[in-house]
Amino acid sequence: MSSNPKPKTIIEKIWDKHVVQAIDEETSVFYIDRHFIHEVTSPQAFTGLRNRGIKVARPHKTVATADHNIPTQDQHLTIHDELSRLQVNTLTKNCAENGIELYGLNHPYNGIVHVIGPELGITQPGMTIVCGDSHTSTHGAFGTIAFGIGTSEVEMVLASQCLILSKPKKMRINVEGKLGKGLKSKDIVLYIISQISASGATGYFVEFAGSAIRDLSMEARMTICNMSIEMGARGGLIAPDKTTFDYINGREMAPKGEEWEKALAYWKTLPSDSDAVFDKELHFDAGDIEPMITYGTNPGMGLGISKKIPSLDEVKPNAHPSFIKSLEYMGFAPGEPMLGKPVDYVFVGSCTNGRIEDLRAFAGFVMGKKKAENITAWIVPGSKQVEAQAKKEGLDAILREAGFELRQPGCSACLAMNEDKIPKGKYAVSTSNRNFEGRQGPGARTMLASPITAAAVAVTGRITDPRNFL
Amino acid sequence: MPIEKFVKLTSTCVPLPVENVDTDQIIPARFLKATTREGFGAKLFYDWRYNPGGSPREDFVLNNTRYSGSILVAGKNFGSGSSREHAAWAISDYGFRVVVSSFFADIFKSNALNNGLLPVQVSEDFLAQLFEVIEKDPHNTITVDLENQTISIDSLQRSESFEISAYKKSCMLNGYDDIDYLVSKVAEIEKWEKADSVDA
Numbered sequence: 001m002s003s004n005p006k007p008k009t010i011i012e013k014i015w016d017k018h019v020v021q022a023i024d025e026e027t028s029v030f031y032i033d034r035h036f037i038h039e040v041t042s043p044q045a046f047t048g049l050r051n052r053g054i055k056v057a058r059p060h061k062t063v064a065t066a067d068h069n070i071p072t073q074d075q076h077l078t079i080h081d082e083l084s085r086l087q088v089n090t091l092t093k094n095c096a097e098n099g100i101e102l103y104g105l106n107h108p109y110n111g112i113v114h115v116i117g118p119e120l121g122i123t124q125p126g127m128t129i130v131c132g133d134s135h136t137s138t139h140g141a142f143g144t145i146a147f148g149i150g151t152s153e154v155e156m157v158l159a160s161q162c163l164i165l166s167k168p169k170k171m172r173i174n175v176e177g178k179l180g181k182g183l184k185s186k187d188i189v190l191y192i193i194s195q196i197s198a199s200g201a202t203g204y205f206v207e208f209a210g211s212a213i214r215d216l217s218m219e220a221r222m223t224i225c226n227m228s229i230e231m232g233a234r235g236g237l238i239a240p241d242k243t244t245f246d247y248i249n250g251r252e253m254a255p256k257g258e259e260w261e262k263a264l265a266y267w268k269t270l271p272s273d274s275d276a277v278f279d280k281e282l283h284f285d286a287g288d289i290e291p292m293i294t295y296g297t298n299p300g301m302g303l304g305i306s307k308k309i310p311s312l313d314e315v316k317p318n319a320h321p322s323f324i325k326s327l328e329y330m331g332f333a334p335g336e337p338m339l340g341k342p343v344d345y346v347f348v349g350s351c352t353n354g355r356i357e358d359l360r361a362f363a364g365f366v367m368g369k370k371k372a373e374n375i376t377a378w379i380v381p382g383s384k385q386v387e388a389q390a391k392k393e394g395l396d397a398i399l400r401e402a403g404f405e406l407r408q409p410g411c412s413a414c415l416a417m418n419e420d421k422i423p424k425g426k427y428a429v430s431t432s433n434r435n436f437e438g439r440q441g442p443g444a445r446t447m448l449a450s451p452i453t454a455a456a457v458a459v460t461g462r463i464t465d466p467r468n469f470l
Numbered sequence: 471m472p473i474e475k476f477v478k479l480t481s482t483c484v485p486l487p488v489e490n491v492d493t494d495q496i497i498p499a500r501f502l503k504a505t506t507r508e509g510f511g512a513k514l515f516y517d518w519r520y521n522p523g524g525s526p527r528e529d530f531v532l533n534n535t536r537y538s539g540s541i542l543v544a545g546k547n548f549g550s551g552s553s554r555e556h557a558a559w560a561i562s563d564y565g566f567r568v569v570v571s572s573f574f575a576d577i578f579k580s581n582a583l584n585n586g587l588l589p590v591q592v593s594e595d596f597l598a599q600l601f602e603v604i605e606k607d608p609h610n611t612i613t614v615d616l617e618n619q620t621i622s623i624d625s626l627q628r629s630e631s632f633e634i635s636a637y638k639k640s641c642m643l644n645g646y647d648d649i650d651y652l653v654s655k656v657a658e659i660e661k662w663e664k665a666d667s668v669d670a
Contacts, residue, residue: 017666017668020655020658020659020662020666021655021658021662023637024636024637026635026636026637027635027636027637027638029652029655029658029659031659031662031663031667033667033669040502040503040554041502041553041554041555043505043506044505044506044507044555047505047506047507048649052649052653054653057656057659061669068502069503081503083503083504084503086503086505087503087505090505126668127669132553132555133552133553134551134552134553134577136553147577148552148553148577149553149577149580150553150554150555150558150577150580150581150584151507151555151556152555152581152584152585152648152649153580153584153648155649156648156649156652159649159652159653160649160652160653160655160656160659161659161663162652162655162659163648163652164637164648164651164652166635166637198490198547198550199490199546199547199550199573199575202547202573202574202575202576203576229551232547232550232575232576234576234577266668298490298492298550300490318598319489321487321488322488322489322490322545325488415494415499415552416499416500417499417500417502417503424522434492434494434551434552436492436494436495436551437494437495437517438494438495438498438517439494439499442498442500442517442522443522
């Protein structure tokens with residue numbers, strides 16, 4: 001008796017095509033199509049390989065960049081910090097010894113790993129992609145299974161192009177409707193995390209779906225998938241569609257000619273079957289979302305910018321100690337409004353919001369206005385190509401006119417491994433992804449927001465609703 | 471390279487009743503510049519453990535002589551955030567062999583298991599009682615039995631079972647390492663690549 005094949009989610013379709021061998025019911029040897037590496041989480045993996053006397057199995061499936069440690073000014077000079085320099089040089093040496101393509105400092109393709117993969121066309125639908133970096137989930141915007149791994153796993157992929165993985169649970173998050181004026185995809189994802197918490201999707205791969213997601217550009221989709229790790233998800237993805245294909249077509253490493261047609265036909269088979277079943281399904285209305293800002297020390301502690309910080313009786317009693325610790329760190333009190341709070345720093349950049357659209361949004365907002373005097377602003381493009389594009393469009397001139405300066409690409413103040421550190425006790429509105437204690441420098445106080453909200457803060461010097469200007 | 475075997479452990483505990491302890495707290499990013507795996511224990515929880523000048527913060531549990539042991543007991547959603555394996559290295563290097571929480575972030579859990587550090591997920595209720603028991607008398611021990619997948623508060627004779635994948639359990643019990651396993655599969659992987667890979 002024949003029966004129709006079992007309907008599958010996009011997650012299962014990609015997953016099943018990459019199982020090399022089952023070890024037992026839940027665990028299998030799982031194939032990785034593309035591996036990105038950077039200077040911080042790879043050196044110990046190469047040392048491990050050397051100690052075992054193993055060579056890199058598939059050097060052409062790994063691509064390297066230097067991003068976490070590098071300065072965002074005077075990149076043509078030597079890196080001043082000795083340890084950062086050693087890590088970057090170690091990466092260069094490891095790549096040369098193992099025949100791995102490196103887009104190092106000053107290379108025209110250099111940039112944040114999750115910005116360059118997509119912009120070079122390396123990231124393609126249906127792939128499995130890993131990197132020793134939790135924001136690898138970014139690549140899911142193209143309909144890939146992409147996730148962050150630890151250094152031992154980096155070593156596994158270098159050694160065998162495989163990992164040993166257990167099958168994930170599947171969640172779909174549907175966002176329907178139209179986003180209001182002055183809102184960005186960053187607001188959608190901060191809203192979702194505020195609703196389900198920083199661990200609301202732990203153990204799951206999440207498909208983001210619905211009309212509000214389909215309406216987004218690739219850059220905006222990347223922002224959403226990038227932050228799926230901030231809801232705890234193993235990864236987040238969006239089904240590929242015409243927007244995806246148009247973005248990839250013609251890029252450096254994208255398939256060409258007949259290969260393109262063949263790839264396209266395969267990519268079109270990837271979206272979840274209409275009757276596929278998810279382990280969990282959530283629904284949100286884009287119309288409920290206002291510009292978002294975080295007030296605490298994990299990305300789940302966010303709210304609409306016009307709202308007040310929860311009062312103690314709105315927080316579950318067993319969460320009081322963590323809630324109070326968090327607000328004490330931020331120097332905030334329960335029940336306070338966010339609007340009007342003074343800010344010291346604005347950071348625009350990172351793998352979350354360091355793409356050309358983000359710079360366009362920020363520059364478009366500040367055009368004809370002036371940076372507030374109390375604000376120190378760091379505007380950091382996500383890659384050399386983003387930097388070049390911004391200059392080509394004259395965004396650097398617009399920024400300069402308004403009192404801002406476009407720096408050179410890198411991870412920068414998102415995790416403050418280079419010189420770009422927010423000083424102790426200072427308040428930063430940041431377009432990055434984490435507001436953890438000390439994330440942007442020891443004692444730094446981070447509030448996460450979209451590039452538009454960051455722009456409104458940058459010109460007013462305080463927490464401001466960007467819609468007031470629109 | 472084998473990992474340290476783990477079969478059964480009885481120890482006193484170090485309590486950290488904070489929720490959402492992220493890997494930036496476990497090991498701040500500025501300490502990730504090393505190119506070796508060793509020595510991260512000295513930097514474990516650095517910004518909670520030391521004042522800006524470098525003197526120990528008396529209010530932090532690692533500086534409190536009341537508590538010691540090779541089991542760290544932490545609040546819900548432990549190890550969220552960055553994929554840095556340095557977090558697992560730091561906890562192991564400090565001397566912990568087990569972390570108990572009511573919820574772990576996925577990447578941290580994999581990293582821990584790849585380093586012979588056992589993450590034990592317990593119910594909220596069990597965790598609350600565990601914190602209570604340790605607070606009352608830090609000499610109270612707990613026993614983690616991997617073979618039987620149980621964790622017990624010895625003085626109360628209260629036990630709970632915990633989950634671990636059959637594969638990872640066998641790795642921990644025998645000190646096996648994923649890389650050795652994968653390298654032994656090289657021929658099968660190559661065969662699969664030729665026959666079934668969708669990637670050029």
